[in-house]
Amino acid sequence: MTSADLLLLIRRLFHMQRTKRSFESPRYLLKWLLISTLIGLVAGIGAVVFYAAIHFATEIFLGRLVGYFPPDPAGEGEHGIMAFWSAVRPWLLPIVTTLGGLLSGMIVFSLAPEAEGHGTDAAIAAFHQGKAVRARIPLIKLVASAITIGSGGSAGREGPAAQISAGFGSLLATWLKLDVQDRRIALATGMGAGIGAIFRAPLGGAILAAEILYRDDLEIEAIVPALIASIIGYSVFGAWSGWSPIFATPSNLAFTSPPQLLYYVLLGLLCGLIGRLYSTGFYGITHIFHRLPLPKWLKPGIGGLLVGLIGLVLPQAIGMGYGWVQVSMGPGLLSLPIWVILLLPFAKILTTGLTVGSGGSGGIFGPGMVIGGMVGAVVWRLCYHVLPGIPDTPGPFVIVGMMALFGGIAHAPLAVMLMVAEMTGSLSMLAPAMIAVGIATIIVGQATIYQSQLPTRADSPAHRLQLSFPLLSTLAIQQAMTPLTFHLSPLQTIAEAEQMLAERNESGAVVVDAHNNLLGVITQADIQRISLVERSQRFVQAVMTRDVLTAYPDATLDEALELLTSHRVSWMPIIDVAAASGGQKVIGVLNAVDIVHAYRATLAKDDRRMRGLVVGTVMIETKVEAGMPLVERPLREAHLPAECLVISIRRQEELLFPRGSTVILPGDMVTFLVSPQGETALQKYLATRNVASAV
Known part of the structure; x- marks a missing residue:
């Protein structure tokens, strides 16, 4: 096969009519199987590199300089609860967080200012605007975010992971010269694959790719490509890091008492309210930093300094915080002072705003789940031994709190529920979570943590x-x-x-x-x-x-x-x-x-066109005039063009479903189902006039 033949094959594979864009089409499925596999491989490799970079940065900044290691979730490490003031140099924490912020700020604002903040929102904006992601963004985002998180900044790892694979999806689409819509689907597929891989939640990540783009809608076309890419990315990451869920849950975790639903209603109300506070507080802090008359690269350093000072009092509020969620799922919650549990959700909102809102690089998805989990821990701690029917372990409240708070404020309830279920290795809490997430979503209303989200597809330039x-x-x-x-x-x-x-x-x-x-x-x-x-x-x-x-x-x-x-x-x-x-x-x-x-010529024909219910067809509705070749004769004798079918006839107020003996009269509104190839022949047929009949 010559290079010209190969180029021709690639073009025919990756370019096709929109009417043929269905996963019932083997060619379309093959196309996205190849694209999604490539995106998934990059998502998995990117997740491995980013995960290793975070742990390396944590070892350098918090481990060697401060001598403190935050706890890890059960599926990710062996660091247990360490008393902060037993560290070698705890007083260095504000200096380390400041240094991390400054380094991150200098890298971002000198090389790629658009990598500022949380990457998921930037990827959503790129989807709607149809913009390609610059090749340098994923690498810069990876380095800057690893430094931010590793030095104690309160940020999540999902944003950079999403931007790495979303950036590759955009670059791949550009290289293959895909059209605008396919480029957007490739970008959304990368988002879902990156998040699904880094959280070991492939199903939730794939659904998130379709759900997170809108407040009240779904990008249906992205689901199947994202499913393929997400499972590939998860497989690559899991082969390196292991297959255990991020969080270990109690063995007796189950929903067996319907009266407990009342407590989950309360939890949903609280998560909805604190979710709104998370969004308002985060963007309030962001706007304050944007108004500061200081160099942009300096602002993350100021945010890091304030985070470090808060960490001296409440070290649970620094870093990603997943380890403290793990602690809160079991009896370790009772060992934490009550004032720490009460303050931690609000302190986490503050430190996340200071870290990411100041211009630091990192995600807000992870902190949002930590905040929700700690809200659930607060409810359990205050109600345990006080109200009847409270579960013996805080695990159920923590898990449902994670789902409810971020599922509501991110307007991605289904995806977040599935992700948390995969992250905990348990589906048993989905039933009460539905109640809590539904109520939290109602309380949140139109507020959102992702400002690039649009209400529906009709509001997006993509559609x-x-x-x-x-x-x-x-x-x-x-x-x-x-x-x-x-x-x-x-x-x-x-x-x-x-x-x-x-x-x-x-x-x-x-x-x-x-x-x-x-x-x-x-x-x-x-x-x-x-x-x-x-x-x-x-x-x-x-x-x-x-x-x-x-x-x-x-x-x-x-x-x-x-x-x-x-x-x-x-x-x-x-x-x-x-x-x-x-x-x-x-x-x-x-x-x-x-x-x-x-457009005007088609309107002038007095016919109406619409996408056919059958993939690869178009429906055309036209008013029959005297002299047309199908007038006043049975349909079986009308000699309609090939690949054309009359599916309905509207005669005054009566709707007729035709047979071979049906006779069409002048003034009838006839609906044709026709293939794109047969449409031209149908238009010529309808334009023909029988002079004798017309007279």
Whole structure:
């Protein structure tokens, strides 16, 4: 197989019509099986590297400098509860946290300012805006976040893990030249795979990829790719770190007493209220730091100093905090002073805001679950031996608190419930969690911890055109584009190109070789940058733009319009995906005016188009006029085009379901189900008029 044949195979595999985008299509499934596998491998490797980097940084900063190790959850280490003031140099903690903040700030703001803060929100924003993630972001995020967390900053590891694999998904989509929608799905798939791997929760991570993008909606198309990538990432990470869940739970953990649901209602109310406080407090602290008239790289150092000072009084509030959640699930909770348990949820909100809100790098997912778990621990500790029917162990309240608080404030209740269940290795608390999470979600309302979330798909640029102008999503570019009749040669002079553009009143033209393969484009703006004297001496190839926005003829017009508007251009070449030469053979040009004309022409036909219920079909509803070839004759004799079926007839107020003997009359509204290939033949058929019948 030659390189040209291989390139042709790749193009045919990764580019297909939207109507064929279904996992019932073997080709589409194969495409995403390959893409998701690559993303999952990178997610797993990235999780391994990031996990090791955090532990290395913790060993250096907290271990060797301070002499203190926070407790680890049962599935991740052997460090037990260590008295903070028994450390070798506990007084160094504020200095270490300040140093970590400064290092993180200098790395981020000197190399990639967009890596500031928590990476999950940045990945959500990139999804909605359709932006590619710069290649350097994942690496910078990994290093800066490891330093932040390892030096005692209160942050989670999910944001950087999500951004590493989401960044790779975006880069892979760019390399494969996937369309805008597939690029977004690849990015969301990376988010889910990274989080699923680092938390050893592949199912929850995959659902999170679809759920976390919106407050009140789901990105359904992302679920299957994210499931594939997430299990691959989890397998890679698990092969290195082990397969045990992060948290160990009591063996008698179970929900067996329905009256306990009243306590979970109370827990849901508290988690909803404290979830709102978490969001308000975090962004309140963030806004304070943004208004400080100081260099951006210095602010994480100030946040780190304040975190270190709080840690001198309440060391449980520094770091990721998963070890303290583990302690709170068992009898160790009774060994903690009551004032520590009461203050810890609020102190964790404060330290997370100071760490990440100041510009430090790290996630807010992990701290949110720690806060929720400690709220559950507070409820159990205050009610134990006071109210009847309280479980003998705090584990159930801690687990449900983790689910309820962050599931509500993140507007991802299903994903968070599944993730916590996987992290604890137990599904037994899902029943009471449904009550608590539901109530917490109601209390939270429209508040959210992820400000880049949008309400629904209709509010996202990813779907706005499709849902606002559904007609455009049923029309292909090939139905609107102008066939290639005018182009320029790279060896023409700029003066000749200018004259030809002026004669045709064109703003620009494509530049092709002898086989119509795309070389670039040249516009009037390119020409105006060249002096008048040089225009007759220099050639088109010297000034043409080589990095050209292109599209394929089977893409839909809403995708094309989004491409044009997002890149701020008025036209683009259309290339043949099946070009045998291996190059980008130009077959036409599409501009915004063409899209508008096609839209208006379709409306003028007095027919209505919609996506068919059967994948790969379109439904067209049209009003029958006298003279049409199917009028006043049985359907079996109407000689309809191939791949076309009449599915309903509306006659005045009556809805008819046709048979072969049904006769269509003038004025009937007829709905056709037709394949994209047969649509042109159907339109020609309907445009035909029988003169004798019409008279």
